[in-house]
Amino acid sequence: MSDHHDHEDHHAPGQAAGDAPVNRGRRSFLQGTAGGVAGVAGLVGAGSMLVLNADRIAASDEENKESVTARGAPAAVELKVNGKKVNVDVPGQRSLLLTLRENLGLTGTKKGCNLGQCGACTVLMDGEPVYSCMTLAREAAGHEITTIEGLEKNGRLHPVQAGFIEKMGSQCGMCSPGMIMCGAALLAKNPSPSAEEVRFAISGVLCRCGNYPHEVEGIMAASAGGASLDTMYIPKDAGLEAPFLDTEETKPASIVAAASDDAQLAHLGKRGPALDGYTKATGRAMYAGDFGFHPNDPFQKPLFAKIVRSPTAHAMALSIDDSRARELKGYRGMVTWKDVPPLKNRRLCFNEHARFAGDAIAAIAADDEYTANEALKRIRVKWKQLPLYMDPEENLRTNNTGIDAGGPVSGWGGPQPADKPLELGPGFNRGDVKQGMTIADKVVTGKYTVGRQCHVPIEAHCCTAVWKDDHLTVWDSQQSVFNAQFQIAKAMNIKPQNVRVVCENVGGGFGGKCTDTVSKSMYQVAAALLAKKTGRPVRLEFTHDELTYAVDCGDTATIEIKTGVTKDGRLTALECRAVMPVGGYDSAGAAQLQSALETIDDSLDLDAIHFTAYPVFTTGPVSGEFRGFGGPQGAFAFAVHLDKIAEELGLDPLDILRKNFKKPGQVWVQQGVEAKAGNAATDQCLDLGAKAIGWDKRRPPSEKTTRIRRGLGVYSSQQHSGREPSDGLVWLDPNGTIHVPIGTGNMGQSAHTGIAAIVAQVLDTPIEKLDVSWGDTDDNAWVFVTDASRSCYCDGKAVYNAAQDLIHQMTEQVATTHNVPADQLRIHNGGVEGPGGLRLDFRTIAQSAKPRADFEPYFDPKTDFHPNLDIETGSVTKNPSMAVEWQTKNLAQQLLTKGGIVGLGRFIFNPSASAWGATFADVEVDMVTGKVRVLKLVVVSDIGRVLYLTGAEGQVYGGSIMSLGYGLTEGLIQDPNTGVPMNPEYLGLMPTSSLDYPEMVPIFVESALDPSGAFGAKGFGENTMFGTAPAVANAVFNASGVRVEEIPITWEKLYEQIRHANRLMM
Incomplete structure (x- = not known):
């Protein structure tokens, strides 16, 4: 080549x-x-x-x-679907899936991989689950076909649908119809299944969100056996050694270490259905690929x-x-x-x-x-x-200019030569590292490598572009509609005001559907150019394989760490060299590598530290955003290295963590801004997790002699908590209804329910009485993006501020009209109350309101206004604008023409916000085969305030399960001779299935509320992705005595390492 x-x-x-x-x-x-x-x-x-x-x-x-012609001659086929006979003319090669969706408009059955591997397309044929993508329409003739739409009878939901709504069985919801069909088929045969039987029944349907525990709960809740989950998890006597805890087999419940502020928060921290639970459980939820097949869709054919x-x-x-x-x-x-x-x-x-x-x-x-x-x-x-340049180290050594004449390093301003590493932000390099190594009692080194994990959401990227005069509308599978609006306009060389982006539901994103720079693939522009040329709506949908070789993915990295340490485990210096192959373009590789190193730097109380970072161009897949955005790469290297230090010093890993973690008030750098670290529950996360996993029973590898060996491992570090600004808007209409048009993308993270809970708490109004909407740049308040664990923290605080602004306007109006001091008024139960029995309901206040004269948002200057990193220029703006964006102002003006009161809020990311977490793993290792079995995960989250408990559990399950795949099975493999991916499908990538996940215990710590978050909330969504892989790797060492410094830890890889260490049992 x-x-x-x-x-x-x-x-x-x-x-x-x-x-x-x-x-x-x-x-x-x-x-x-x-x-x-x-x-x-x-x-x-x-x-x-x-x-x-x-x-x-x-x-x-x-x-x-x-x-x-390529379509083939159509032939008449009679199908019986949901009890009704229908006649369709379809080509002989037409699948049942496409017939149901595109010919009959039954888009509740979802199109996922279209390869018979994900199960999203599952329907019932004569009561048996089948993949409709692997079934020809003509094969289905003469059989009874039931889709998700057919489960609902006479306006009543099937019990499994009701169970999914109750237990939040849907996150993104793309797999939910398939899961529900499998559950319904199981209960028809076995009304009282065990949870293990449920797990097996749904094992042909992948949930990339990792929401399996809630899905199993939903089906169990529908069964005659109730919601018992006694057999859901691996039994306590698994393996050949005694378990660490002698506890009864009961359903593990989330533990909330509640805040001690005595706040009366009746609407927060509750369980219950998500706002979109009904539409996702019934097949009514519309995704980008579902439009165009119904008579009332916004475009046809x-x-x-x-x-x-x-x-x-x-x-x-x-x-x-x-x-x-x-x-x-x-x-x-x-x-x-x-x-x-x-x-x-x-x-x-x-x-x-x-x-x-x-x-x-x-x-x-x-x-x-x-x-x-x-x-x-x-x-x-x-x-x-042209020649292939696959090896980043070789590209650095030769100062390769074959990919770009500027050089092999992806810098902030573009390609640069090999002798110029990435310029890191302030604080990354400080102190005298050489002196720190000199005074150390021991120097510990390690070289840690992580694999390339692909997003592979069940929903492929899909968009439809429609022009009307010079205005472009894009129905897109998009996490961040407002930034996509800006980037599409930039790429098309048109005004952002002439672009509208719509996306109500994303079928899994994980960072891969966030068009936040013009350096992404910009597939929307391809559709827009074709639509302009043809004068027709144009639909572009990726195949499953394109999700691996055409979409920017999480990247591999090699991180070398050298530390000086004293005998009692105190670090004296750290030196780190990191190399990340970012592919052929500078999409997000440089930022992702800096974020990986931030995870290390911001976690450590250390004066002498030096980082050298090389995001290197190769002719491999492009590095892009992935859940955790570099954090998982840094967390793996950091956590395994600290565990290695503990091993070499003969100390407890928890002692190493406690002695070296950064404390509140110490200086760190977040998003390029130097600040003092805020409230953190670092020690409490470790204490609670250690107790739940049985850490006091942990023994060194030298004491273990059986074939199946148990081990415990731990990870802990600083985690993400948002970035950039957000707007919030809350509208009280003339009828007294409260509307919350949220700009946050809906990819199943339940942030909308959490943000609605914030509004419910501020306005003392039940969440079910709020009208909450999202997913349209024309109809929602602007937010920067939906990523970086920012939704409930940044967007939530902006909406909190908007609700406070609404209260201010209502109380000022009542104070003026009733001659009552405003500070004697309060919001309660749908109205404003005051002294002497004064009460006016929201409707009365809204109908007599005068339109606001200005559009200045409410914010608290002490917590909500900060220097901000401009990602377009890479510079920090010390005094950013606190005016709402034009999209929010336009929406406010439009709503005020209808009457009522509009509250506006603004928030800029607070770099002091300090979210932490810890994950503890209990594993067993087979010393004959190298097989690793994860028995239990305890995931402790310094969450600030729990806003929506069921949603918070779902984030723990999803992030931990995705990290489990990251650590044990997942990784894109390239042919070194061609650069072509060798395992682009689910069967080759091997994400975690319903048969693979262990017992999981989420613990939420509320003791370190953040003053800048709504009711003390912090960022959370990505953070559970950090911990499982390193905790499992450390547990594997504790079980086997073999240190694994590269993931995924496949059976073959661990077997070879055990054999090489002469620890293999025969």
Whole structure:
């Protein structure tokens, strides 16, 4: 691959058609995993995976390759769906999934991987769960088909649907219909299943959110056996050694170490349904891919777009020709790198110079997906192959300029030479490290490597672009609609006011659907350009494989740490060198690497510290946002290294943590701003977790001699708590209804329910009486993005401030009209009350209100106004504007034309906010095979204030389970000779299934309330992703005596390390 040569690629690769399978069936996820990996690896060995994807088109497509149509002749099929007979005309290769969704409008059945691996498309056929994506429509003739819509009878929900609503069985909700169908089928046969039987029944459906415990609870609540979960978790006598705790087998419950402020908070910290629980449990929730198939949808009959991608990791497109595609009936045209609006940026929507396998160079559109797939195969691209540069260390050593002439290091301002490492913010390098090493009693070194984890949400990226005159609307699978609005406008060279982005539900995001810089893939621009060219709505949906090779992913990193330490475990100095291959573009790699090092730096009370960071360009996948944004990489290296120090000194790891953690009031740097660390419950997190896991029973590896060995491990560090500004708006309409239009993206994190609880508490109004909306740049208050654990902390405080502003206006109005001092008035039970029995309900106040004369938001200058990092320029603004953004002001003006009162709030991230956490793991290791079995996780979160308890539990479950996959099984593998991903599908990536997760005990600590958060709340959503992988790695050492410094810890990897250490038992 190192020689430059020209060739014509006769299969411009892109999508797998996916809806031409010839069989159907269920599978045990775990049983299918090993074979799936071998199969994918074997296929890659035969050639480029991207070329293979193009060849996975249906057999009938292959037969019609030279014809003028690709759809195939339709045939009449009679189906019986939800008790009704329907007749449809569909091609022979049409899957039942697409027939239900696109022909019948039953979009409650979700399209996930379309490969028979995720289970989101599960329906019942004669009462049995089947994958509808793996079932032809014609195969379903003569059978009784039941979809999620058919479970509801005469306006009454199925018990499993009701159970999912009650127990918050849905996070993003994309897998919920499949889960519910499996649960309904199980209960029809076995009305009183054990929880283990439930776990097995749903094992063919993946939940990437990791909400399995709540899903099992939801099905158990529906069963005749009630909500008992006695057999849900691994029994206490697992393994050949005694357990650490002698406790009865009972359902583990969340533990809340409540705040001692005696606040009367009737609406906070409660269990109950999420705001979107009903729509997700009934199939009514609409995702980006669900629009266009119903009579009342905002657009009809969109064209189908496909992306033309580079089949190799480094090449130059010399020419592109769609003449053979134009022979197809229904082909509507192509846009290429030549059609992209001018933009000063290294990465564009289409790139003539392809810098990774799957880089986009063009897009085509056609009337239907069959024609689009056939057209994609007919595109002719002439490529000039370029050398591969896969090794970041080699790229540094040679000062590689083959990817970019500026050099191999991804700097804040663009590429820079190898002798110029990333410029880190203030505080990263301080003190005399050499002197610190000299005075140390011992120097400990370690080299830690983490794998590349892919988001692979159940919902693939999907958008539909529609133009009306010069205004563009994009229905997108998008975490951050407002920043996407800005970035799409920038990339299209139009005004942000002319762009509207809509997304009510995201089918899993985890950072991968956050368009917060123009250096992302900007697939929305491809759809917009085609829509402009054709004058039609254009729908662009990624295949599952594109989720791994075309979407920026969490990145691998190697972090070398050298520490000086005294005999009693006090660090004297730390030196760290970190290298992260960021792929061919500077999407978020530099920021992600700095964030990884922030996790280390901001956790330690240490005067002598030095970091050197190299985000390095390679011809591999692009590094982007992933849940935790660098934190998991830094946390793994940091936690395993501290455990190693404890081992070498013969000390308890908890003592090492307690002696070296940063204390409140000490200086640190958050988001480029220097501040003093705020309230933190570091010691309490360790104390509560240690007690719950049975840490006092922990024994060293030398005392363990059996084949199956138990071990305990711990992780703890500082964690994320937001960034950047947010606006809030609360509207009291003339009828007395309170509206809360939230700008936060809804990807299943339950932040909307938590924010609504804040408003309910401020206004003393039941949450069910609030009208809460989200997901539309035209109809919601502006927020910066939805990431970085900022939703309930930043957005929540802005909405809290808006509610306070509303109270101020109401009380001032009543004080004026009734001649009562405002400070003698209070909000209570839907009205304003005062002395002498005075009471006016909200409706009365709203109807007599005068429109506000200004749009200045309320905020507390002591806690809500701070210097702010401008990510566009990389500079810190010392006095940022506290005016609401134009989107919020426009919305306020629009609402005031309808009457009532509008409250406005503003909040800028407080860099003092200090969230911490600790995770404890109990594992067993088989010293013959290297198999690791995680028995229990205790996850302790310094959460500030619990706003919505069920949602907080869900975040613990989801983050911990995703981190479990990160630590043990998940990792994208590239062919070193081609740079092409070798395991792009679920069966190769191996995310955690319902059969894999252990007992989990969430503990929420409220003792360190943050004064800048609403009612003391802190950031939380990403933080549970930090801990499981390092805690498990440390527990593996405690069990086996083998130190693992690289994840994932696969059976094979651990077996070899045990064998190499001469500890293998035969």
